[in-house]
Amino acid sequence: MDNKKYDYLIVGAGLFGAVFAHEATKAGHKVLVIDKRHHTGGNIYCENIEGINVHKYGAHIFHTSNKEVWDYVNQFVDFNHYVNSPVARYRGKLYNLPFNMNTFYQLWGVTTPSEAQAKIEEQRAPYKDIEPKNLEEQALFLGGKDLYETLIKGYTEKQWGRPATQIPSFIIKRLPFRFTFDNNYFNDLYQGIPIGGYNALTDALLEGIEVQTGVNYFEDKDIYDALAQRVLYTGKIDEFFEFQLGKLEYRSLHFETEVLDEENYQGNAVVNYTERDVPYTRILEHKHFEFGTQEKTVVTKEYPHEFSKDNEPYYPINDDVNNSLLAQYKELANKPENKEKYLFGGRLADYKYYDMDDTIEAALTLCKQELK
Ligand code: UDP
Numbered sequence: 001m002d003n004k005k006y007d008y009l010i011v012g013a014g015l016f017g018a019v020f021a022h023e024a025t026k027a028g029h030k031v032l033v034i035d036k037r038h039h040t041g042g043n044i045y046c047e048n049i050e051g052i053n054v055h056k057y058g059a060h061i062f063h064t065s066n067k068e069v070w071d072y073v074n075q076f077v078d079f080n081h082y083v084n085s086p087v088a089r090y091r092g093k094l095y096n097l098p099f100n101m102n103t104f105y106q107l108w109g110v111t112t113p114s115e116a117q118a119k120i121e122e123q124r125a126p127y128k129d130i131e132p133k134n135l136e137e138q139a140l141f142l143g144g145k146d147l148y149e150t151l152i153k154g155y156t157e158k159q160w161g162r163p164a165t166q167i168p169s170f171i172i173k174r175l176p177f178r179f180t181f182d183n184n185y186f187n188d189l190y191q192g193i194p195i196g197g198y199n200a201l202t203d204a205l206l207e208g209i210e211v212q213t214g215v216n217y218f219e220d221k222d223i224y225d226a227l228a229q230r231v232l233y234t235g236k237i238d239e240f241f242e243f244q245l246g247k248l249e250y251r252s253l254h255f256e257t258e259v260l261d262e263e264n265y266q267g268n269a270v271v272n273y274t275e276r277d278v279p280y281t282r283i284l285e286h287k288h289f290e291f292g293t294q295e296k297t298v299v300t301k302e303y304p305h306e307f308s309k310d311n312e313p314y315y316p317i318n319d320d321v322n323n324s325l326l327a328q329y330k331e332l333a334n335k336p337e338n339k340e341k342y343l344f345g346g347r348l349a350d351y352k353y354y355d356m357d358d359t360i361e362a363a364l365t366l367c368k369q370e371l372k
Pocket of ligand 1: 088097151152153155156159171172272274
């Protein structure tokens with residue numbers, strides 16, 4: 001083997017890259033991390049505005065049931081007691097999420113679990129024998145028409161930019177459904193926001209590691225590749241292969257952030273706007289992720305947006321067409337001449353709707369395989 005300056009070049013300083021960089025360094029390897037953005041952390045990066053950590057690339061709430069992952073992140077940061085309890089707004093009325101006894105009371109005035117169950121059975125009756133093939137059918141099958149029309153249809157269609165009948169049903173399986181007065185959006189055992197913000201987590205992972213930001217891997221790919229024995233690539237898999245088999249689709253977002261001269265705008269970190277006519281899907285009020293008491297507040301309207309080369313690729317669209325294209329790219333990645341040099345991982349290279357804990361779990365799995 002020739003003598004390279006680094007054992008690993010890591011393309012992308014997001015969570016996946018940072019975990020791998022940390023573990024590789026700990027295992028005695030020499031690592032260089034590069035990122036085209038001017039900061040590390042990928043989409044968990046926060047910008048400090050008026051003393052508030054602003055989730056610049058959308059809300060990130062850490063939640064997991066994986067104890068290994070939870071213990072892993074807790075080596076680097078402590079977590080606060082934030083529990084995600086978004087509120088949905090539809091035609092001027094507020095509803096608790098996820099779908100629980102509070103929501104059923106707000107929708108139908110039912111006050112006990114048995115009344116709620118009876119109401120839902122009545123609502124589901126016309127759909128209960130279907131085998132759900134798309135998100136609309138899945139939602140109707142689970143909860144019936146009122147829930148679907150008030151809290152799901154408008155939000156989902158603007159989020160994904162297509163009719164709910166053309167969206168895979170697995171997306172809605174993310175929404176828990178319960179007959180207790182419990183507004184915790186997640187069912188996970190552990191949840192919170194890093195104390196000191198997400199940048200503290202990234203900084204701790206990358207401490208002592210050489211990082212270059214604001215550099216474009218593809219502009220100097222050969223030069224970068226020549227620097228290291230192996231390359232971990234965490235960007236878009238189709239872009240790595242120069243889109244030679246076609247483009248994978250994503251859903252993008254636009255954010256409109258404002259500083260408001262008031263202490264408390266909406267009383268909650270996340271308010272979803274489930275009406276179709278409101279162009280944004282949600283408003284974040286960032287201080288509430290950390291129980292902030294600053295004089296001002298920062299709010300962000302989140303607008304779903306078509307993906308193009310000028311936008312960020314936020315959500316992979318894991319329908320059949322894209323998944324089969326993904327399988328072909330994976331075949332390419334697995335060819336011996338590529339496997340010898342390149343590793344792939346993270347939300348964009350795996351083209352998966354990863355939560356942060358999934359990302360860390362996948363990174364640790366790769367570390368176990370790769371770093372002997
Ligand atoms: N969803 C919905 N109404 C809501 C919130 C979510 O119908 O008020 C649906 C929507 O289809 C969305 C999916 O649930 O794409 C997942 O939403 P979640 O908030 O879990 O995803 P995130 O965008 O935060 O990853």
